[in-house]
Amino acid sequence: MIRRVFFAAIVLGSIVSFGTDAIVAIELPQAKVLYKIDTTDKVVFFTADDGADKPADAEAELERLQWPISSFILPTKIGTYAGWFTGLGSHNDIGTHTAHHIALKGLTFDQQKSEICEGERRIKEKFGSTTGYFRPPYGSWDKRTLQAAAACGISHVVLWTVSLNGRTITTWDGKIHPGNIVLVHYVRSMAQSIRQLEKRLKAQGLTVARLSDYLK
Ligand SMILES: [Zn+2]
Structure with missing residues (x-):
């Protein structure tokens, strides 16, 4: 101690x-943590994690919809696909997600800093830059995560309020609200999730906005 x-x-x-x-x-110092954006604009924020699969049908849906995306990518999942990720949607703002996808809550400051900084450094090597946003794997974080993230140059620790898995949409209270942050993964069912979200947003008069425009 x-x-x-x-x-x-x-x-x-x-x-x-x-x-x-x-x-x-x-x-x-601590990075800011957020689950949603405080806004009355009729917008939500689309975020995508990990990068295990690079599904062509999801790429086509994002090309059609021209949604802005914020991704939280693992360095081990990029291979030669950095250009594929950055070409998705209208923008794909690249953030980080640790080096080895471990749950951070309860780890020491030094352990958390090592994981977060290594993820940030390796993503910068592949993409040239990052947004400076970070998502803790499994949504597992504590106060030391915010301190370690700040020590790695992270400005925001971004959680979520809505998650997509295939056609299933999970929310806190059954509804999607303005300012909600939506989580999907780069998996084979990603296109299905995108179409399902598109329907729900249309029914509620919501559109997708760029997260970085709301974090200035
Ligand atoms: Zn993850």
């Missing part, structure tokens, strides 16, 4: 006071 506090002191330029029986450290 003392070692961690001491490390924090180094990071912050020794803003620590040593009392006789207490050590007080200033909190480390």
Whole structure:
């Protein structure tokens, strides 16, 4: 515990006071965490994770719909497909998702920082840049995740409120609301999910907006 506090002191330029029986450290900076965007605009945000499959039918649907996408990609899933990912939809903003897809909650600051920074570094190598957004695998995070993410240059830790799996849409309260962040995975049923979401959004008068436009 003392070692961690001491490390924090180094990071912050020794803003620590040593009392006789207490050590007080200033909190480390944290990335912002969000499950949805606060807006009354009739928009949702489409996000896609991992990158295991590169389905041509999903690519065609996104070409037709011209939705903006925010992806959270694993470095091991890219291969020679970096251009495929960036060409999807109207924009595909590339974010990161750790190096090895592990659950972060409960791990030490150093363990979390190593996973997040390595993911960020390897995605930058493949794509040239990132949005600086990060999604923790399985939605598993704690306060140290936000601190570790900030130490890796991440501005936002992006969770979700709506998830798609094949034709199934899962929400918090059965509805899709303005500002919701929608999660899908790069899997073979991705096109099915996109068509299902398209129907639901149309019925509710919602469209898809670019996440980065709302995080400035
Ligand atoms: Zn994942």
